[in-house]
Amino acid sequence: MSSRGRSRITDDEINELISKLQSLLPESRRRNIDRASASKLLKETCSYIKSLHREVDDLSDRLSGLMATMDDNSPQAEIIRSLLRS
Amino acid sequence: MTATGSPGNPNPNLSKPMLVHHFLRALARVNRAAPKQSHARRSRRIRCAAYASMAAAAGPGRRWSRVLLRRLRSSPSSHRRRISVRVARPPRIATASSRVETLRRLVPGGRSLGYCSLLEETADYVRWLDAQVQLMQSLVDFFSS
Numbered sequence: 027m028s029s030r031g032r033s034r035i036t037d038d039e040i041n042e043l044i045s046k047l048q049s050l051l052p053e054s055r056r057r058n059i060d061r062a063s064a065s066k067l068l069k070e071t072c073s074y075i076k077s078l079h080r081e082v083d084d085l086s087d088r089l090s091g092l093m094a095t096m097d098d099n100s101p102q103a104e105i106i107r108s109l110l111r112s
Numbered sequence: 113m114t115a116t117g118s119p120g121n122p123n124p125n126l127s128k129p130m131l132v133h134h135f136l137r138a139l140a141r142v143n144r145a146a147p148k149q150s151h152a153r154r155s156r157r158i159r160c161a162a163y164a165s166m167a168a169a170a171g172p173g174r175r176w177s178r179v180l181l182r183r184l185r186s187s188p189s190s191h192r193r194r195i196s197v198r199v200a201r202p203p204r205i206a207t208a209s210s211r212v213e214t215l216r217r218l219v220p221g222g223r224s225l226g227y228c229s230l231l232e233e234t235a236d237y238v239r240w241l242d243a244q245v246q247l248m249q250s251l252v253d254f255f256s257s
């Protein structure tokens with residue numbers, strides 16, 4: 027691990043960052059960590075990031091499908107067109 | 113909707129209006145570029161637009177956003193998520209350090225960061241990624257209503 031030339035990181039600083047990360051996880055995932063275990067937290071965080079990446083993929087797909095309907099005469103198509111007018 | 117620091121948005125640095133602004137603009141560009149493109153192609157472009165606008169809204173103050181902006185601007189058509197090829201390995205115990213390595217791969221620019229910086233970047237990246245997903249979900253709901 028590359029040294030950044032900083033002074034040594036204290037346990038308190040690490041703990042603070044860990045609890046910051048912990049607060050970012052949605053409630054359902056926080057329950058998977060019964061103790062403040064750095065290893066479990068890292069595991070949950072990695073799992074959460076992967077699921078967010080998958081959601082971006084899925085939502086991009088759905089937006090693509092919706093945008094394909096933009097030329098229709100439906101009210102939805104008009105909404106999409108007006109929002110994307112630039 | 114207040115931009116920053118409101119009760120529903122405790123992070124003073126995360127600007128949802130900027131996220132909306134960048135993403136809508138990017139979506140309009142995707143549509144203008146090739147109106148009759150294939151679904152798969154448009155889907156890929158929208159995905160790139162999501163990461164690019166997220167990084168643009170976050171600004172250059174973070175490693176992850178700088179890395180994403182550099183990656184996506186230089187060759188937008190070739191931006192692919194790295195597909196990891198799973199080679200059969202004997203099962204191993206996931207150690208804390210191997211999990212840190214996984215995190216390094218997941219957070220853009222995470223490879224060369226010290227542990228402390230990596231955690232800070234992760235926290236920021238997750239906040240923005242979460243907001244981006246919420247925005248996209250809202251748009252899907254809105255367009256589908």
